[in-house]
Amino acid sequence: xxxxxxxRRKIQHEALRLFVDRGVGGTTTRDLAQAAGIAEGTxxxxxxxxxxxxxxxxxxxxxTFAHRLTAxxxxxxxxxxxxxxxxxxxCRFFDAEPVLFRFLMLAQHQALPRITNDSDNPVEVVQTIxxxxxxxxxIPAQPTGLAATMVLGLLLQPAIGLVYxxxxxxxxxxxxxxxxxxxxxxGSDHHA
Numbered sequence: 001x002x003x004x005x006x007x008r009r010k011i012q013h014e015a016l017r018l019f020v021d022r023g024v025g026g027t028t029t030r031d032l033a034q035a036a037g038i039a040e041g042t043x044x045x046x047x048x049x050x051x052x053x054x055x056x057x058x059x060x061x062x063x064t065f066a067h068r069l070t071a072x073x074x075x076x077x078x079x080x081x082x083x084x085x086x087x088x089x090x091c092r093f094f095d096a097e098p099v100l101f102r103f104l105m106l107a108q109h110q111a112l113p114r115i116t117n118d119s120d121n122p123v124e125v126v127q128t129i130x131x132x133x134x135x136x137x138x139i140p141a142q143p144t145g146l147a148a149t150m151v152l153g154l155l156l157q158p159a160i161g162l163v164y165x166x167x168x169x170x171x172x173x174x175x176x177x178x179x180x181x182x183x184x185x186x187g188s189d190h191h192a
Contacts, residue, residue, distance in 0.1 A: 079133035
């Protein structure tokens with residue numbers, strides 16, 4: 001008999017793979033159970049629905065990623081260094097865990113409305129670092145929400161290019177270029 005935590009990990013692993021390969025809407029609970037090697041009823045002992053599984057995967061990994069960004073940025077003094085560290089972590093995450101990264105990109109439209117604006121949110125982490133930089137005079141005053149979404153766009157669009165073969169991997173090779181573009185977009189005269 002399988003350990004319950006082992007079964008849950010298997011469900012999560014297979015769900016990530018299937019959600020990325022087929023999309024959340026294209027994956028049934030039957031598909032999930034079959035891939036995990038369990039009965040469909042067993043799946044429901046761990047998750048009340050496919051949506052509950054999506055939410056658990058997204059909210060857990062999204063918060064973990066936010067904490068990784070905060071940890072990387074906290075080791076840096078200047079905004080340019082913090083931004084470079086955040087960009088490098090995005091790129092490293094994509095290279096190290098492409099299925100998980102793709103899942104977070106895929107599921108964000110379904111899950112983001114339920115995410116709170118706190119330290120467990122990567123967008124909030126970026127926005128807070130930008131607000132601090134504005135307050136310290138490191139970048140010009142600007143709407144922090146817009147500035148954060150511009151930075152995230154400069155990160156996520158190349159990641160989408162990697163997913164679809166329009167950009168050559170690994171993502172990490174572009175970290176400095178992306179960080180420099182982010183600084184320029186925010187009006188900074190510093191370099192990454």
